[in-house]
Amino acid sequence: MSLVDFLQTWIIAFFTLSLFSFLYKDNPFYKFAEHIFAGLSAGYYVGLIWHSVIIQQMVDPMLQDGRWWLIFPGILGAMMFSRFSKNYGWVSRLSLAFVMGNTAGIFLLSELHGKVLPQIQSTMLSVDLKQPIGDLVLSIIIIAGVITTLIFFYFSKEHKGLLGGAARVGIWFIMISFGAHFGYTVMARISLLIGQVQFLINDWIGGTLQALL
Amino acid sequence: MKTTVPIIIAFCSGFIMIITFFLNPERGFIGRLEPEVLNWVTIVGGFTLLLGVVSIVRINYGAIKRKSENRGYKLATLIAVFAMAIPAMLPTGMSPLLGTQPGSIYDWLFNNLDAPMMSTMFAMLAFYIASAAFRAFRARNTEATLLLTTAVLVMLWRIPMGEIFLNSIHHSLPGMINTYVMSGANMAVQRGIIIGAALGAAAMSLRILLGIERTYMGK
Amino acid sequence: MILAYGLLIIAGIVLLYLAFKTGDRRYIYLAVAFYVIFPVLITLNLPAEISPEVRQLYEAVDSLPDSSVVLLTFDYYPSTLAETEPMSRAALHHLFRKNCRIFTMTTIPLGGPSIAERVTRELAGQYGKVYGVDYVNLGYKANYVAVLKGMGSSIESIYPADNTGTSLDKLPIMKDIRNYGDVDFIFAVSDNSIIDYWMSIVNAQYGIKIGTGVTAVMAPRYYAYLSSGQMTGMLGGMKGAADYEKLVGKPALAAKGMAAQSLVHLFIILSVIAGNLIFFIEKRSRRREGHR
Numbered sequence: 112m113s114l115v116d117f118l119q120t121w122i123i124a125f126f127t128l129s130l131f132s133f134l135y136k137d138n139p140f141y142k143f144a145e146h147i148f149a150g151l152s153a154g155y156y157v158g159l160i161w162h163s164v165i166i167q168q169m170v171d172p173m174l175q176d177g178r179w180w181l182i183f184p185g186i187l188g189a190m191m192f193s194r195f196s197k198n199y200g201w202v203s204r205l206s207l208a209f210v211m212g213n214t215a216g217i218f219l220l221s222e223l224h225g226k227v228l229p230q231i232q233s234t235m236l237s238v239d240l241k242q243p244i245g246d247l248v249l250s251i252i253i254i255a256g257v258i259t260t261l262i263f264f265y266f267s268k269e270h271k272g273l274l275g276g277a278a279r280v281g282i283w284f285i286m287i288s289f290g291a292h293f294g295y296t297v298m299a300r301i302s303l304l305i306g307q308v309q310f311l312i313n314d315w316i317g318g319t320l321q322a323l324l
Numbered sequence: 325m326k327t328t329v330p331i332i333i334a335f336c337s338g339f340i341m342i343i344t345f346f347l348n349p350e351r352g353f354i355g356r357l358e359p360e361v362l363n364w365v366t367i368v369g370g371f372t373l374l375l376g377v378v379s380i381v382r383i384n385y386g387a388i389k390r391k392s393e394n395r396g397y398k399l400a401t402l403i404a405v406f407a408m409a410i411p412a413m414l415p416t417g418m419s420p421l422l423g424t425q426p427g428s429i430y431d432w433l434f435n436n437l438d439a440p441m442m443s444t445m446f447a448m449l450a451f452y453i454a455s456a457a458f459r460a461f462r463a464r465n466t467e468a469t470l471l472l473t474t475a476v477l478v479m480l481w482r483i484p485m486g487e488i489f490l491n492s493i494h495h496s497l498p499g500m501i502n503t504y505v506m507s508g509a510n511m512a513v514q515r516g517i518i519i520g521a522a523l524g525a526a527a528m529s530l531r532i533l534l535g536i537e538r539t540y541m542g543k
Numbered sequence: 544m545i546l547a548y549g550l551l552i553i554a555g556i557v558l559l560y561l562a563f564k565t566g567d568r569r570y571i572y573l574a575v576a577f578y579v580i581f582p583v584l585i586t587l588n589l590p591a592e593i594s595p596e597v598r599q600l601y602e603a604v605d606s607l608p609d610s611s612v613v614l615l616t617f618d619y620y621p622s623t624l625a626e627t628e629p630m631s632r633a634a635l636h637h638l639f640r641k642n643c644r645i646f647t648m649t650t651i652p653l654g655g656p657s658i659a660e661r662v663t664r665e666l667a668g669q670y671g672k673v674y675g676v677d678y679v680n681l682g683y684k685a686n687y688v689a690v691l692k693g694m695g696s697s698i699e700s701i702y703p704a705d706n707t708g709t710s711l712d713k714l715p716i717m718k719d720i721r722n723y724g725d726v727d728f729i730f731a732v733s734d735n736s737i738i739d740y741w742m743s744i745v746n747a748q749y750g751i752k753i754g755t756g757v758t759a760v761m762a763p764r765y766y767a768y769l770s771s772g773q774m775t776g777m778l779g780g781m782k783g784a785a786d787y788e789k790l791v792g793k794p795a796l797a798a799k800g801m802a803a804q805s806l807v808h809l810f811i812i813l814s815v816i817a818g819n820l821i822f823f824i825e826k827r828s829r830r831r832e833g834h835r
Contacts, residue, residue, distance in 0.1 A: 155653060281516075303450060370686075
């Protein structure tokens with residue numbers, strides 16, 4: 112391990128353990144690491160946008176390819192900063208409207224075409240009376256689950272009578288799904304911790320021992 | 325005027341995307357307009373990200389100027405912002421340490437400070453979820469019992485030791501959990517949620533395009 | 544080793560008891576720390592069955608003709624590297640071995656381009672792949688909805704240059720590649736709901752096969768897309784990454800992490816059961832006192 116790698120590993124370990132120290136109690140090391148983290152994350156955006164947007168998407172195409180009209184989205188983007196002004200804050204609405212309208216236009220069709228229709232189609236086509244009994248039971252579970260879930264989230268009518276009964280069944284399905292989510296979420300959180308512990312043990316302690324011995 | 329013009333811009337911007345959905349981008353003026361409009365949107369979107377940075381700098385600078393408590397930490401935040409931003413914006417030709425390419429100060433600070441700290445922040449959640457599992461998750465009623473039972477089964481199913489244990493009860497139990505729980509009940513609920521959310525998103529999109537929904541404009 | 548793991552389980556029960564007695568949650572934190580550190584120190588290789596959705600993704604990628612064009616996305620934050628980086632690495636092993644031409648991109652502003660750069664260059668070096676000829680990192684552009692939509696018309700309209708600023712028309716890999724129509728497969732690795740938009744905007748309109756690697760938090764949601772056929776296979780969390788590493792023949796960090804994962808899961812199951820037992824015992828004694 113070179114000296115640079117050794118120092119690098121120790122710096123990473125210092126900040127990692129500073130953040131973990133919060134589990135014992137709040138302390139200056141944790142606060143310091145947290146504030147450095149916030150600053151670095153904000154600074155990262157600046158470098159990224161400078162290169163990937165301002166230079167690559169505006170300056171270079173304008174100067175090298177003669178696409179002078181790209182100054183207009185730049186002006187629209189700069190207008191966003193008018194939000195910090197009390198008197199001229201409304202100017203940022205123009206940029207926001209451009210982006211929001213564009214996204215709304217894409218979503219209007221893609222949500223229906225790409226999510227609603229395929230999912231409904233898949234639900235409707237899942238039942239086939241000729242399939243084995245296990246698959247048929249599964250198809251019925253799926254249809255019942257989809258319909259009762261949609262009924263549960265329908266709040267325009269009071270959940271009474273048949274609607275109320277269906278909503279109740281929907282809750283049971285939802286609880287099963289949330290239980291599955293919880294099980295997977297536990298796995299996710301543990302995995303992240305395992306990653307950090309692997310670094311501390313293999314790279315920090317292991318690397319240090321290797322360097323010293 | 326301050327509301328009407330943005331509504332018109334939103335409508336025109338969205339309408340172009342709706343029309344070009346049905347047109348070949350290689351033919352016709354409207355079809356060729358789509359990639360240009362989308363390019364403009366990505367440029368404007370980039371500036372939006374900088375808003376957060378400006379906000380952080382303003383707030384922290386204000387706190388330091390007012391000599392508020394913990395101003396030392398706020399100064400550390402500001403130093404970190406500029407330590408990352410300034411070398412990244414300078415031309416690479418001046419030094420290989422400048423710019424954003426591998427080997428630069430920007431790249432080093434990200435890979436050795438920012439990324440590990442972000443990983444650690446989220447790794448701490450593992451402790452909180454274990455603590456919550458012991459202190460808060462109670463089978464108080466039928467629904468909670470259903471949730472907890474499913475959670476325990478799924479947690480067992482996803483680990484090798486658990487798979488061995490479930491196999492010992494019945495060899496098809498892991499397969500049945502995958503089929504009837506994950507690809508059955510869970511999938512059905514997620515499908516219902518996807519359909520519902522997508523219908524809601526489509527409705528909201530229509531409201532934005534028609535100018536009925538204006539909350540995105542703020543006050 | 545059985546004795547060591549047995550002692551560990553007893554330690555966990557003792558710490559749970561102390562947490563209950565004193566009400567101090569730090570005993571639970573200590574137990575979790577033991578259960579994660581111990582298997583990292585003393586590795587235990589456990590046999591596991593490969594999930595069907597992982598096998599589906601593996602077979603989809605394996606059936607691609609050599610030199611296919613694949614778009615590999617790094618749509619994840621550094622916070623979930625432990626789950627998602629093993630997926631990206633295993634995918635790159637698989638794709639480089641098949642001599643696929645790889646485009647990497649990201650829709651995540653915080654860290655995505657740097658992670659993509661680091662991981663692809665490291666693995667490309669192992670296979671002797673040349674940047675600009677065998678693979679390219681397109682980098683990041685803002686507003687992911689516009690990016691996903693725009694690449695359907697023209698990749699160059701959204702990405703005039705790669706992550707290093709080199710104009711795309713100067714790169715040999717871009718010859719004959721204009722938009723999604725020239726891409727054979729998309730391997731999207733993500734830790735957020737961008738996958739929904741890959742499905743609704745890209746797969747629905749352009750019909751390209753999309754396989755995904757997602758964190759365990761997101762995985763249960765995407766069974767709906769698997770079932771409808773919109774998604775061609777899925778790696779779910781560290782288990783999915785470990786399965787894929789095994790299939791690709793490169794078991795690495797994800798596979799090694801499964802022992803720790805197993806122990807902590809068992810501890811949490813024990814916590815839930817213990818917590819509920821205490822709850823019911825206290826409830827019954829309160830009821831008895833109420834009757835008196």
